[in-house]
Amino acid sequence: MRVTIADVARQAGVSKTTVSRVLNTGAEVDSTTAARVREVIDVLGYVPSSGAVGLARGSSRTIGMLTPSLTWPWMSEVLQGVVDTVEAAGYGLLLFTCHRGADSVRHFAGQVSARAFDGLLVVEPENTLDTITAMHRRGLPVVLIDDRGHQPAFPSVATTNRAGGAAAAGHLLASGRGRALVVTGRRDFGCVRERLDGFREILPTDLVAEGEFTEQTGHLAVRRALAEGRDFDCVFAHNDLIAAGVLRALREAGRRVPEDVAVVGFDDIPMARHTEPPLTTIRQPMRRMGETAARLLLAGLAGEPIPHEPVVLPTELVVRRSAPAHG
Amino acid sequence: MRVTIADVARQAGVSKTTVSRVLNTGAEVDSTTAARVREVIDVLGYVPSSGAVGLARGSSRTIGMLTPSLTWPWMSEVLQGVVDTVEAAGYGLLLFTCHRGADSVRHFAGQVSARAFDGLLVVEPENTLDTITAMHRRGLPVVLIDDRGHQPAFPSVATTNRAGGAAAAGHLLASGRGRALVVTGRRDFGCVRERLDGFREILPTDLVAEGEFTEQTGHLAVRRALAEGRDFDCVFAHNDLIAAGVLRALREAGRRVPEDVAVVGFDDIPMARHTEPPLTTIRQPMRRMGETAARLLLAGLAGEPIPHEPVVLPTELVVRRSAPAHG
């Protein structure tokens, strides 16, 4: 049988009100009474039912998180940062994906309407940005983990894409490279434009191949550039998957990395240290983005004001063998 | 203002009881009445509060999942399988980790006592197996995703470790290899003993290096074996991280893969297709293990009997260049 607040009250010879006060405010209760109540709570091993507390208080001490897919290479880091922060605050984390398409979205929307959580963290909302924006307008606290430069109409955490692109260019330039091929993700992402602009400001180039954020894109872009006889001594790939494809194509073509062509990626996913050669890349602080977003949301739930401009976290150059410091 | 069941009842000119019946059983209600109620529900956009339903019914339609860390290479696949299955059943997924140590465990235990979820999925319980077992005995439905051969006292989903080891040996043997080095994880894991036994049954060897499931272990084991002048023409690494370390050590020593030494890993994590050369490995069906575990748990919650023996899913040989079919 479940132990309830009524059991505690009876055992301690007080009212449920008093037990509740000991549990929550702590104040306004005689210290002797409080001690006795705490003792009984301990002995019975009483823990308030989260459902009942939620119903009475109108909040669930739970936050929701919506992601398109959990298997994207850097998603685990984001999620770990979120979970750590949310747990440390005593909140629960309810996880949702858009992975099964419309059905997923319906399930998610239902949980929102059912008030299953107090606030929402979102990653890459793709086709749901409008829905999310509407939910936010209707009062749901929302924070976006914005690795793609969506710049939504609600609080978000982003990263220094422009500075990251510039850092890649600066590194290549400093190591003596001058003729760059850039392989990007889809141009309609803000992050792609920013990374490209930042790069070209330091190391101008017209050799730009647009594609998806995939290994195939990188492979194809390099094959094509080589077939067309393009002249380049370095590649800036807009993420590490693209970079992996670039490395493969260069290897197949007999170009040595980094001797003939230096390669820089973006993200620093776990794979980056295991490619051959290991990948120099611009690290996105995914775990810290998750932590920061969670902290913002929790602050908002606690009634603190949260910034409406994006909170921007710095990227960081990670040097490995695909583009060493000298040479 | 939140729309409640009372609002619907008033608008439809019926009692809350009737609305509830339309919502849940569907039966025992006059079809005209039911239609009217549904209409009102639609118009008002009414969705029952999950908290209130949970309290009244004594269950939350939510399942919990506890993992040590979310950043392990194959964890995303497990999680995706779980989320898909749980969502499709209309349940929510509450995620917990042991990532922050004792504090995490306390938070988790609190949520269990608070009846925040109806059933629990666990991955690799390390130091919490006793706690979990106790919770299961007290009535919490639990299913373990058992990739390590823990064989707990409650339902679990495992994989064919022994057959996987045998498949690795068979593949190497068939491609003409005969002198094997095996690099394992910790011997106290059931999966390690099984993989080793399965392998040696087909391809006997005394060259076995025990370590952790890490890149360093693989690197060190090969360096040591080479330094000691051991003679081997193939390596069976007990997971893909170890295999990555093996590849690196072989490359550093100037041994060609697969010409001089063929390498087979275990798991098929995303990285496996990006090593140089890409890794032949024994694939563990992590996503299906997640799906299966979730399905078992949901079946249990629905009152269906669930098997007490482990449900065992087959591994699968994935051939890539580090150990091709011929040669």
Place this chain on the structure above:
DNA sequence: CTGAAAGCGCTTACAG
């Protein structure tokens, strides 16, 4: 087929 009432386990004015 339908509804009034009790109950799920808490919190929170309100009164003392």
Place this chain on the structure above:
DNA sequence: CTGAAAGCGCTTACAG
């Protein structure tokens, strides 16, 4: 400092 009572939004015997 403490408690009786109402209320959070549902479900579910029970009675008709």
